[in-house]
Amino acid sequence: MxxxxxxxxxxxxxxxxxxxxxxxxxxxxxAEIAPQIDVSDDAGVIDAMGCLVxxxxxxxxxxFREPGREDVETIIGGSRVAAKGGFTxxxxxxxxxxxxxxxALVRFIKFEAEKGxxxxxxxxxxxxxxxxxxxxxxxxxxxxxxxxFSDDGHPVVSSIIMRRALExxxxxxxxxxxHSEDLELADKGTMNEGVNSTxxxxxxxPRESEEIMVAxxxxxxxxxxxxxxxCHISSGGTVAIIEWAKKSGINVTCETAxxxxxxTDDVVARHMAMAKMNPPLRxxxxxxxxxxxxxxxxxxxxxxxxxxxxxxxxxxxxxYAPFGIVGLETAVPLIITVLVKENGFSYIEAFEKVTIxxxxxxxxxxxxxxxxxxxxxxIINPDKKVLVDEDFLLSHCKNTPFLGMEMYGSVEYTICNxxxxxxxxx
Amino acid sequence: xxxLKRKDLLDIQSLTTEEINLICKNAKFFKEVFTRxxxxxxxxxGKTVCTLFYEPxxxxxxxxDLAAKRLSADLINVTVSTSSVVKGESLIxxxxxxxxxxxxxxxxxxxAALAPHFLSQNIEASVINxxxxxxxxxxxxxxxxxxxxxxxxxxxxxxxxxxxxxQHSRVARSDIExxxxxxxxxxxxxxxxxVPDDFKVYGVDISYNLDDILPELDVINMLRxxxxxxxxxxxxxxxxxxxxxxxxxxxLERCKQDIIIMHPGPMNRGVEMSNDxxxxxxxxxxxxxxxxxxxxxxxxYLLAGGAPLEEMSEAx
Numbered sequence: 037m038x039x040x041x042x043x044x045x046x047x048x049x050x051x052x053x054x055x056x057x058x059x060x061x062x063x064x065x066x067a068e069i070a071p072q073i074d075v076s077d078d079a080g081v082i083d084a085m086g087c088l089v090x091x092x093x094x095x096x097x098x099x100f101r102e103p104g105r106e107d108v109e110t111i112i113g114g115s116r117v118a119a120k121g122g123f124t125x126x127x128x129x130x131x132x133x134x135x136x137x138x139x140a141l142v143r144f145i146k147f148e149a150e151k152g153x154x155x156x157x158x159x160x161x162x163x164x165x166x167x168x169x170x171x172x173x174x175x176x177x178x179x180x181x182x183x184x185f186s187d188d189g190h191p192v193v194s195s196i197i198m199r200r201a202l203e204x205x206x207x208x209x210x211x212x213x214x215h216s217e218d219l220e221l222a223d224k225g226t227m228n229e230g231v232n233s234t235x236x237x238x239x240x241x242p243r244e245s246e247e248i249m250v251a252x253x254x255x256x257x258x259x260x261x262x263x264x265x266x267c268h269i270s271s272g273g274t275v276a277i278i279e280w281a282k283k284s285g286i287n288v289t290c291e292t293a294x295x296x297x298x299x300t301d302d303v304v305a306r307h308m309a310m311a312k313m314n315p316p317l318r319x320x321x322x323x324x325x326x327x328x329x330x331x332x333x334x335x336x337x338x339x340x341x342x343x344x345x346x347x348x349x350x351x352x353x354x355x356y357a358p359f360g361i362v363g364l365e366t367a368v369p370l371i372i373t374v375l376v377k378e379n380g381f382s383y384i385e386a387f388e389k390v391t392i393x394x395x396x397x398x399x400x401x402x403x404x405x406x407x408x409x410x411x412x413x414x415i416i417n418p419d420k421k422v423l424v425d426e427d428f429l430l431s432h433c434k435n436t437p438f439l440g441m442e443m444y445g446s447v448e449y450t451i452c453n454x455x456x457x458x459x460x461x462x
Numbered sequence: 463x464x465x466l467k468r469k470d471l472l473d474i475q476s477l478t479t480e481e482i483n484l485i486c487k488n489a490k491f492f493k494e495v496f497t498r499x500x501x502x503x504x505x506x507x508g509k510t511v512c513t514l515f516y517e518p519x520x521x522x523x524x525x526x527d528l529a530a531k532r533l534s535a536d537l538i539n540v541t542v543s544t545s546s547v548v549k550g551e552s553l554i555x556x557x558x559x560x561x562x563x564x565x566x567x568x569x570x571x572x573x574a575a576l577a578p579h580f581l582s583q584n585i586e587a588s589v590i591n592x593x594x595x596x597x598x599x600x601x602x603x604x605x606x607x608x609x610x611x612x613x614x615x616x617x618x619x620x621x622x623x624x625x626x627x628x629q630h631s632r633v634a635r636s637d638i639e640x641x642x643x644x645x646x647x648x649x650x651x652x653x654x655x656x657v658p659d660d661f662k663v664y665g666v667d668i669s670y671n672l673d674d675i676l677p678e679l680d681v682i683n684m685l686r687x688x689x690x691x692x693x694x695x696x697x698x699x700x701x702x703x704x705x706x707x708x709x710x711x712x713x714l715e716r717c718k719q720d721i722i723i724m725h726p727g728p729m730n731r732g733v734e735m736s737n738d739x740x741x742x743x744x745x746x747x748x749x750x751x752x753x754x755x756x757x758x759x760x761x762x763y764l765l766a767g768g769a770p771l772e773e774m775s776e777a778x
Contacts, residue, residue: 234658
């Protein structure tokens with residue numbers, strides 16, 4: 037099976053390419069990239085005129101709820117949502133029920149994902165049961181196919197366990213994906229602590245609950261000579277702390293999520309539970325600092341923290357509703373609209389955060405357009421508007437504060453391993 | 463205008479100043495109504511008021527009950543302990559059940575901030591907020607404002623102190639909003655743990671020293687302090703809190719002679735207020751309770767569309 041993608045603007049952040057090029061896909065591989073590729077009789081054609089042709093996007097932080105909450109989302113269902121959002125690879129977080137802390141469960145995720153449209157890379161827990169007390173069998177988990185470790189949803193509270201985990205994981209050369217949060221200081225808060233939480237009478241989560249734990253985790257990384265990847269950073273203070281750590285030679289990378297560069301806690305009064313996630317939406321200064329961190333390369337990755345919840349779970353008092361919003365389908369529109377159109381990011385600057393950077397951090401061998409690589413390609417029309425309404429969102433989980441918003445950036449085709457797994461025409 | 467053109471009464475912020483004044487004006491009328499021998503008027507005849515309380519309350523609940531009865535409404539009371547809430551029914555489902563029984567007004571007290579706002583977006587009935595978490599207690603604030611108006615005729619230029627646990631007080635938040643709106647200056651007083659700087663967004667002053675601010679106050683509202691807060695290290699002991707922030711006879715001497723002392727109740731004697739002050743003629747706590755019924759009658763009446771007042775004056 038051959039496909040030629042013609043007339044597109046090829047953006048390959050890995051090689052800093054931004055040029056009019058054609059791409060020939062042969063079976064599951066990229067066979068040729070050239071200014072002009074003739075279409076043979078046995079090849080299909082995608083006309084990408086006016087579109088960006090990108091490496092298949094990578095989201096290293098999603099929650100697919102299987103096993104345990106298949107009523108909310110499944111590995112296959114989540115994969116379809118990802119494909120629609122332009123993602124060809126995702127890393128699933130292990131805070132399912134049961135948590136992913138043994139080989140059989142890692143294999144189960146890979147087995148389920150085989151039936152789905154995209155590449156799924158399981159993340160396994162740092163500690164057994166995510167309990168924070170004993171290390172997971174990291175070697176066994178890696179051999180079963182885990183790509184990294186995380187107790188996401190919780191911090192590893194004990195500093196000595198975190199130190200040991202950072203040390204032990206060095207022999208596999210994978211990072212720990214840290215959910216850095218001082219739980220006591222966060223004190224079961226609902227939203228960002230500040231003027232808005234004060235006026236709304238909602239318990240606040242101070243920025244410092246994130247910053248303190250990020251600082252601890254960075255210092256432990258220095259001590260352990262380990263590798264740390266800080267998940268979902270939300271505060272300007274965290275950007276500054278990580279910038280310091282990188283300059284100090286600590287082996288750290290980090291990610292933020294599209295909502296942290298798009299929204300502030302000003303929207304909480306309106307959207308209530310739909311704008312509830314952890315860490316919470318912060319202030320405008322933080323939003324700007326996150327954008328600056330992305331621009332200057334302090335923040336390496338954009339990951340969605342895609343967290344589906346059923347309507348019932350979100351249709352309750354905000355304090356009682358669970359944290360998390362869906363993000364796979366709004367990521368591309370937000371990157372295009374907020375980063376490229378509003379903040380002047382080049383396409384290379386914006387999309388390296390969802391292609392080559394995450395691939396390198398987790399050694400996924402994806403995220404670039406090169407002859408001989410797996411044919412994972414995403415085609416986006418950056419000037420076409422999408423309306424994020426209930427019909428636009430594929431899954432029955434509609435928990436997002438972006439509902440009703442119109443944005444630029446329409447995913448036209450998602451191609452994974454040479455197969456068209458999503459097309460906007462269909 | 464003699465009605466509130468809105469479905470719900472959720473907080474002070476969403477009310478216009480005109481609406482606040484209208485509620486106070488009508489409260490005056492209804493206070494006259496129930497100080498006469500026949501205390502009811504048929505404003506809400508055939509309408510059903512449901513009080514839905516997810517938190518215990520005595521005076522707010524009774525006040526709403528009485529207001530509804532004096533307006534001839536049918537009344538249902540739902541409390542957490544006697545309802546299916548304990549079986550895990552969601553708020554929306556509980557209220558849909560009440561709507562199916564044709565409740566026209568849901569008066570709700572809830573421990574979670576914004577619960578009435580969330581509810582109002584999802585049901586047809588009118589929602590009246592009787593207190594949501596730390597967020598808002600608009601009817602209390604309106605009765606506080608009315609009580610001051612009754613004494614002084616205006617709030618314009620008055621200096622009003624609110625003392626105590628501001629952080630965890632829905633009364634404080636709503637009071638600040640209504641007092642500021644009617645032209646008063648507000649100063650908050652308490653330990654920094656309970657009076658966060660973020661409150662400055664309301665345009666208020668903050669003091670940590672009660673003695674300093676007493677001489678300048680026209681009104682002082684003493685909030686109830688919850689003993690449990692001591693366990694979370696908001697202050698070291700009740701004894702120390704009392705020394706620093708309680709109103710006692712000695713402090714009262716520093717105040718203007720005609721200072722109005724308010725308390726939203728229930729009072730902890732010997733904690734935020736000493737016994738001698740609790741007996742002071744400047745304390746208008748009981749008048750606040752009386753005015754609470756009048757203000758709540760006015761709110762029901764105005765939400766119901768506000769029939770001409772003259773007709774009701776004749777309804778004896």
